[in-house]
Amino acid sequence: QEQLVQSGSELKKPGASVKISCTASGYTFTTYAMNWVRQGPGQGLEWMGWIHTNTGNPTYAQGFTGRFVFSLDTSVQTAFLQINGLKAEDTGVYFCARGGRVKEVWGQGTLVTVSS
Amino acid sequence: DIGMTQSPSSLSTSVGDTVTMTCRASQTIGNYINWYRQRAGRAPELLIYTATGLHNGVPSRFSGSGSGTQFSLTISSLQPEDFATYYCEQSHTYPWTFGQGTRLDI
Numbered sequence: 067q068e069q070l071v072q073s074g075s076e077l078k079k080p081g082a083s084v085k086i087s088c089t090a091s092g093y094t095f096t097t098y099a100m101n102w103v104r105q106g107p108g109q110g111l112e113w114m115g116w117i118h119t120n121t122g123n124p125t126y127a128q129g130f131t132g133r134f135v136f137s138l139d140t141s142v143q144t145a146f147l148q149i150n151g152l153k154a155e156d157t158g159v160y161f162c163a164r165g166g167r168v169k170e171v172w173g174q175g176t177l178v179t180v181s182s
Numbered sequence: 183d184i185g186m187t188q189s190p191s192s193l194s195t196s197v198g199d200t201v202t203m204t205c206r207a208s209q210t211i212g213n214y215i216n217w218y219r220q221r222a223g224r225a226p227e228l229l230i231y232t233a234t235g236l237h238n239g240v241p242s243r244f245s246g247s248g249s250g251t252q253f254s255l256t257i258s259s260l261q262p263e264d265f266a267t268y269y270c271e272q273s274h275t276y277p278w279t280f281g282q283g284t285r286l287d288i
Contacts, residue, residue: 101278103226111218111226111269111280127277128183161225167273168216170237172225 068092070162070173077179078152085148086176088162095143096120098164102136102147105175106158116166117145152180184208184272188281195265195286200258203284205270207251214274217246217255220283221266229268230255260286 163169185208213233218226230246
């Protein structure tokens with residue numbers, strides 16, 4: 067069964083960093099790119115960018131450059147999203163999703179709450 | 183960025199109904215549109231890819247159509263699990279962009 071399992075909820079103070087993991091199972095990790103998608107409280111879906119799992123090359127959407135970092139550990143079939151210098155507006159649910167143009171498999175989401 | 187406009191924003195329906203929702207792209211995207219269902223508190227699920235392709239395991243009551251800038255998703259014989267929010271997404275041009283969603287209410 068192909069699935070993505072994400073790390074648990076995080077509560078962070080403004081200015082801190084957070085690193086979310088997304089671990090794949092049931093398929094060869096490096097066959098598909100990994101996307102990251104944000105959903106603000108009560109909001110819609112926003113594509114943050116993706117990382118090519120065979121090369122490690124990331125692409126960031128506008129608005130997600132600078133403080134956001136995509137990375138991989140292919141030895142454990144895991145993708146990571148790190149957010150530095152957290153702001154209140156970073157509060158939301160972050161999803162990883164497998165695929166290129168089509169997001170076929172999604173992680174369950176990780177809630178990040180930024181509050182002092 | 184390519185804007186994706188979904189309509190209606192919400193729709194009141196009942197089990198057994200047939201519904202159609204639409205998505206309009208701000209510029210032509212060929213058939214590079216995908217549709218997702220997101221049930222409350224859950225991750226999105228892929229339903230339709232490249233306008234008309236039914237994803238593995240998705241019931242045949244879901245169907246997609248359209249090309250260019252106008253697209254639609256039809257759900258026949260609504261089931262209880264279909265009361266959710268539906269998003270279209272264009273994957274023609276970076277950055278991929280989603281519509282704002284159509285919520286189906288009982």
